[in-house]
Amino acid sequence: MRPVFAIFSARFRGLLQYRAAALAGLATQFFWGLIRLMIFDAFYRSSTAPQPMDYAQVAVYIWLGQAFFALLPQWMDGEIQESLRSGTVAYEMLRPVGLYELWFARNLASRTAPVILRAVPLLAIAIPFLGLGLPASWTAAGAFCVAMVAAALLSAAIATLMTTTLLWTVSGEGIWQLLALTMWLFSGTLIPLPFFPEWLQPLVNALPFRGLMDVPFRIWSGHIPPSAVLPNLASVACWTAVIIGMGRLLIARGTRKLVVQGG
Amino acid sequence: MPFIEAEHLVKTFHVSEREPGIGGALRGLFHRRGREVRALDGVSFAIREGEMLGYIGPNGAGKSTTVKVLGGILVPDSGTCTVMGRVPWKDRVAHVRTIGAVFGQRTQLWWGLPVVESFDLLRDIYGVAAAEHARVLAELVEVLELGPLLSTPVRQLSLGQRMRCDLAASLLHSPRILFLDEPTIGLDAPAKLAVRDFLRKLNREKGVTVLLTTHDLDDIEALCERVLLINHGRILHDGTLADLRRRVTGEKRVVLDLADDGRDVSDPDATVIRREGKRIHLSFDPTRVTASALISRLTANHPVRDLTVENPPIEEIIARIYKDTAA
Numbered sequence: 001m002r003p004v005f006a007i008f009s010a011r012f013r014g015l016l017q018y019r020a021a022a023l024a025g026l027a028t029q030f031f032w033g034l035i036r037l038m039i040f041d042a043f044y045r046s047s048t049a050p051q052p053m054d055y056a057q058v059a060v061y062i063w064l065g066q067a068f069f070a071l072l073p074q075w076m077d078g079e080i081q082e083s084l085r086s087g088t089v090a091y092e093m094l095r096p097v098g099l100y101e102l103w104f105a106r107n108l109a110s111r112t113a114p115v116i117l118r119a120v121p122l123l124a125i126a127i128p129f130l131g132l133g134l135p136a137s138w139t140a141a142g143a144f145c146v147a148m149v150a151a152a153l154l155s156a157a158i159a160t161l162m163t164t165t166l167l168w169t170v171s172g173e174g175i176w177q178l179l180a181l182t183m184w185l186f187s188g189t190l191i192p193l194p195f196f197p198e199w200l201q202p203l204v205n206a207l208p209f210r211g212l213m214d215v216p217f218r219i220w221s222g223h224i225p226p227s228a229v230l231p232n233l234a235s236v237a238c239w240t241a242v243i244i245g246m247g248r249l250l251i252a253r254g255t256r257k258l259v260v261q262g263g
Numbered sequence: 264m265p266f267i268e269a270e271h272l273v274k275t276f277h278v279s280e281r282e283p284g285i286g287g288a289l290r291g292l293f294h295r296r297g298r299e300v301r302a303l304d305g306v307s308f309a310i311r312e313g314e315m316l317g318y319i320g321p322n323g324a325g326k327s328t329t330v331k332v333l334g335g336i337l338v339p340d341s342g343t344c345t346v347m348g349r350v351p352w353k354d355r356v357a358h359v360r361t362i363g364a365v366f367g368q369r370t371q372l373w374w375g376l377p378v379v380e381s382f383d384l385l386r387d388i389y390g391v392a393a394a395e396h397a398r399v400l401a402e403l404v405e406v407l408e409l410g411p412l413l414s415t416p417v418r419q420l421s422l423g424q425r426m427r428c429d430l431a432a433s434l435l436h437s438p439r440i441l442f443l444d445e446p447t448i449g450l451d452a453p454a455k456l457a458v459r460d461f462l463r464k465l466n467r468e469k470g471v472t473v474l475l476t477t478h479d480l481d482d483i484e485a486l487c488e489r490v491l492l493i494n495h496g497r498i499l500h501d502g503t504l505a506d507l508r509r510r511v512t513g514e515k516r517v518v519l520d521l522a523d524d525g526r527d528v529s530d531p532d533a534t535v536i537r538r539e540g541k542r543i544h545l546s547f548d549p550t551r552v553t554a555s556a557l558i559s560r561l562t563a564n565h566p567v568r569d570l571t572v573e574n575p576p577i578e579e580i581i582a583r584i585y586k587d588t589a590a
Contacts, residue, residue, distance in 0.1 A: 002387050002390060003387055003388040003389075003390070005387075006383075006384050006387030006388060007384065007387075007388070010373060010380060010381075010383075010384045011373075013376065013380070014373060014375040014376050079374075086369065087366075087369060088369045088370075088371075090331065090334075090336055090364075090366065090369070091364070091366070091369065091371040093335075093336045094334055094335075094336065094359050094362070094364050095359060095388050095389075096356045096357075096359050096360050096388070096389060096390075097356075097388055
């Protein structure tokens with residue numbers, strides 16, 4: 001575990017240097033958060049039908065979505081891509097650490113470091129000023145923290161699985177774009193998942209993506225009651241284990257055919 | 264059992280091909296073409312512990328492929344290979360702990376971090392104890408003069424500085440074997456000399472076995488007693504550089520600096536191969552005429568100011584071998 005943690009922490013520290021990117025990201029998140037909130041505000045004012053979530057829960061969902069947007073595995077770690085393109089991956093294969101563990105640690109860092117730079121200031125402003133309510137209870141707050149850790153691990157697992165496809169395609173942008181669209185839709189990034197039609201709910205619940213956003217956010221607001229937390233987290237954990245298994249399998253197959261070109 | 268042993272290594276790569284132009288691109292959509300390239304075609308050699316071996320050959324000869332097989336990165340199609348009794352690709356994790364590598368054109372340091380943090384990271388990756396790490400690092404910092412560089416981010420290092428740091432990075436876990444792929448490429452003369460001095464010391468004092476892949480024959484001449492020459496995936500020469508030279512040509516050279524332009528310089532036992540103003544290069548066969556006899560004849564007949572006797576430059580010899588073995 002020590003090497004994996006060391007790689008994680010080095011990449012994490014490297015990424016914390018990018019203050020300007022974090023600031024720009026923060027501004028964008030505020031902007032989109034306000035727009036999305038206004039849309040829902042208008043929707044709640046004009047609609048009299050009962051909605052699947054109350055307005056306060058939607059506000060929580062939206063602001064947390066903005067705060068943790070960078071957690072989504074929507075682009076690949078630039079250093080890994082560069083190492084495969086340039087052949088520096090040869091060095092990584094000379095280390096006494098498995099390629100999967102190495103990439104997982106890097107992906108985990110490149111998913112979480114930018115989030116911390118954005119989430120902390122965003123929450124600090126959105127809670128007192130922009131209608132982001134506090135967690136429903138102490139239990140909900142604790143469960144939310146566990147669910148966010150699970151979300152980070154799931155995100156890194158998906159990112160690493162996607163990274164392994166680079167062993168076959170080298171550039172791999174296409175497959176990432178497909179994934180990003182699917183993920184925005186089914187993680188709750190675009191519209192909170194409870195608003196999806198009834199007939200879509202079984203699919204939404206079966207896919208792994210809700211563990212990235214929907215599950216932790218609804219735990220915070222109490223929309224998922226404490227009694228339902230465990231089954232939800234268990235499903236996220238299962239998916240994470242399956243995706244890690246798939247990634248390991250692909251790496252084992254891919255490295256057998258990997259050709260590091262040139263001298 | 265030899266320290267490093269390779270027997271009949273064969274590795275074939277598939278190279279995709281398509282005809283140029285849009286027509287070729289369209290045909291390529293339906294019909295994939297390619298050919299097989301034998302990067303290694305029965306490569307065998309044995310290396311003793313503590314040797315410093317030069318590995319040379321033109322681009323695409325199979326050098327890097329060999330190094331990758333020895334490093335456990337590539338699995339050969341056939342043939343066997345053991346390094347310190349282990350098969351690299353079967354026992355990868357144990358194997359890579361005993362080797363270090365520097366690929367001159369690529370860095371193993373983390374671009375965005377200060378050098379010392381890359382070193383700490385490697386310490387954790389290899390699980391080196393803190394006290395041991397401090398000792399090895401202090402030694403490397405002293406020999407390679409890294410003191411002022413440690414807190415600099417890697418992206419701000421000059422190439423020579425980066426190479427010294429890369430060398431240190433490859434040695435932090437005290438490997439018994441070091442693979443070097445063009446460690447002096449792009450370096451200025453003082454930096455080259457510093458790297459060579461360091462490698463010589465490393466080999467003599469620590470007994471680290473070094474496999475040096477390079478196009479810079481001065482590196483080889485300065486460092487390696489034994490040379491492996493590879494082309495088209497086959498080992499063409501395994502011996503000293505002097506043997507290699509003798510195999511191709513026994514000729515020697517005389518370079519004359521004359522007072523006049525020496526239009527009339529000629530000798531029955533020597534041929535003029537190049538004129539540069541008042542400097543004339545002659546080639547002769549030392550089995551037909553001794554150097555002293557030739558020199559006394561030349562100095563008697565011409566206004567010679569200065570002269571030197573030398574071997575043909577090694578580059579010329581290698582170029583001749585590459586050409587002779589071209590398929």
